[in-house]
Amino acid sequence: MSKRKSKDDSLSIGECISLVQKILRERICCQKSNGKPFGVEMQQKHLLELLKRTVVHGESNSVLIIGPRGFGKTMLLNSVLTELLGMKHIKGNVLIVQLNGLLQTDDRIALKEITRQLNLENVIGERVFGSFAENLAFLLEALKKGDRNSSRSVLFILDEFDLFAHHKNQTLLYNLFDISQSAQTPIAVVGLTCRLDVLELLEKRVKSRFSHRQIHLLTSCDFKQYVIMFQQQLLLPEDFPDKSFAEEWNQNIRFLSRDASVEEILKKHFFLSKDFRSLHLLLMRVLCRVTVSNKTIKPADLIEASHLCTMDSKANILHGLSVLELCLIIAMKHLNDVYDGEPFNFQMVYNEFQKFVQRKAHSVYNYEKPVVIKAFEHLHQLELVKPMDGPSVRIQKEYQLVKLLLDNSQIMEALQRYPQCPTDVKQWAASAFA
């Protein structure tokens, strides 16, 4: 027994790494936060107080949590809910209905979903209801009867709230807010959205029934906090079985966040965006590089991961084009320069290319027109050029007006990186007037 225990204390290196991967991946991929959400104590207190009032005192409330994507709206709500459900007297007293604007795309589906989540399917059975509101009222009535002593409160959580505002007549929202204003069943409507102008989407009658309580998650975190956040995401928890490994790992992480090159990379990402999600994207790539033979995270890993994160995808696509397709892009660039961004058709591009072939280059590039058309169509497929009018307009493909979706600097950079780019093509691209 004692032998086993000592073994548990120090796992083999493979098991350690596997465990590290497990813990950190759960943290990064499914947003299982470690500890409390960061820098939102005020908002958390506000929300908790509000929901508690609904559950304990039977007060109906409505609130909107607004914040950009990846700023921890769901995380905040989840931590509040776990705290709430952990309290005494509350657990059996509250029902939670979670709806998502992506899934419940119209009110019928949403109503069915509410019925299902409240476990009322057997009650409703085959009954046909007159109106939507009647149906909803019945649902809540049934809730009241379910518990004889006192009616249970219901928390409605509407994720992607702005999508619900696009439903026809906003019936669901109207009824939910209406019940929160008038009926006796205590409900709380919590909406999560990333649109700042969400109130403008609501109809007047819906808006007037909404309590106008808003919780904004526009974090004002500075770079120092960002580094702490970075650290917090990577640190191993206290209850890691192999103490010495965890110690070593955490030591390394603390050391890492003081490294100058790491700081530079974090700064770059901080300036791009401050949200959790983009940090997670970076960390996921870093984590991928942790293996048995590469036990700790080194600054080089971060540099590599950051490089992968910030790759220009269009440059990548340009890199894989054939020489003929590249020539066509250069011809389009010249047309853009000469005619100041006017749309052009294949015939003009071909004409430009022909001029290059006849005057400047040797005759190797002298391809037949159908071959060039095929190359042009490939560019079309890759969506590097965009047709100006819709597909319904029927015209020969040579004369269809298109626009180039690339920037001049992108083209020139791609030319620099292109493997074995012919010199005359390079010169042609550089010369301002073809």
Added chain:
Amino acid sequence: MPDQTPFPTYMKDVLLRLKKQLPCRDNEVSMLLSLFGEPQHYSYPSILIYGHRATGKTFVTQTVLQELKLPHAFVSMVECFTPRLLFQQILSQLSSLYPSLDEEFHCETLNDFIRIFRQLSTSNVLDQQTVYIVIDQAEVLRDMDANLLPGFLRLQELVGGNITVIFLTEIVWEKFRPNTGCLEPILFYFPDYTKAELQQILCKDRHPEFSDDLYATYINILLGVFYAVCRDLCELRHLAALNFSKFCEPLLKGEVRESDTHKLWRSIEPHLRKAMQTVYLREVSSLQWEMMQDTKEETGYLKGLSAYTHVDLPYYSKFLLIAAYLASFNPARTDKRFFLKHHGKMKKVTFLKKHEKTSNHLLGPKPFPLDRLLAIFYSIVDSRVASTANIFSQISSLVTLQLLTLVGHSDQLDSPKYKCTVSMDFICAIARTVNFDIVRYLYDFL
């Protein structure tokens, strides 16, 4: 990186087998494996793999998933053109992994899909391993319901299980992003093959009767001709397979020895150039091409698809089409000069000073009203033609043949506008059959 086995749980021999099956893709395979992690670990909710056509996106993903025996569903968006088909295919593929669960799923909406998926993943072994859903040709997803793409991107969160969705596409991620944003996937680029890598892969399917070196020479010549135009591995493989018999012909006859590369090159190179103009453009089908090689006919003797442009039209239709062509490609202010008998003197200067940009054969056809078409028609047809219903029905039948197009569908009866959509060669051939010298009437060629 490739020499380390990222995860000890994967068998070494599996990794070796992967390496053998997927040449020149070691880096990508190891990246993919490290992203997947161990089967019971979580992986990132969504991965978007982009890269050019035929860079092994589908092949690598599918082989890795199959070799490691990970539970996965593979759907192609071209097949699943409605959401319902998509959902049902994913569900039936996943449930077939567990034969105990065999039922027809009826799900119309994403909501039902998630619900059934939840049931599936809780009642099964599914929840112990990461489930992969691979969506091929994911660019089609953008044109379907607006909630599908964001929904699939955050499937892991919605289902609450261990799921990773992999998107395969040729289009860059920037063109996918919905305007209210979504969960960003991990982007993963499959780089194009370099010339050396193409050569290495193409040499793999060599002919057993000939030596490696000879085939390598052949591939080298082939790439020399086609590489500047085409980097698509599938296309190149197809061309290599088609033309190899022609390449060996002098060898079999005994005219040339294997070591005499220059002579072999001399015999095959013009043949390959011809192939670029015919087989590569699908002018001539592969079967016809092979038959031509077998019968030792002069290649290119056969007429391609584009040689059959000759269309037999009625006499007045021909003139209507010619009139439409003239109306499309000549500016209206020159009509008086071309078609009126007693036109005044033209200023020479306007004809001489023509900028290239203004050439109508560069800009394409211009729309013209019906009246102008008829006026030109009556002036070029010698005999008197009554404007009967026949003439008008011929115009509308030219529209249905797509030789003309109606522009702006606002007014069907009252002064409709048309465009002529035939090529210069086509109209010249037609004009020749009615003895009409069209070039004399075209403003661009004056």
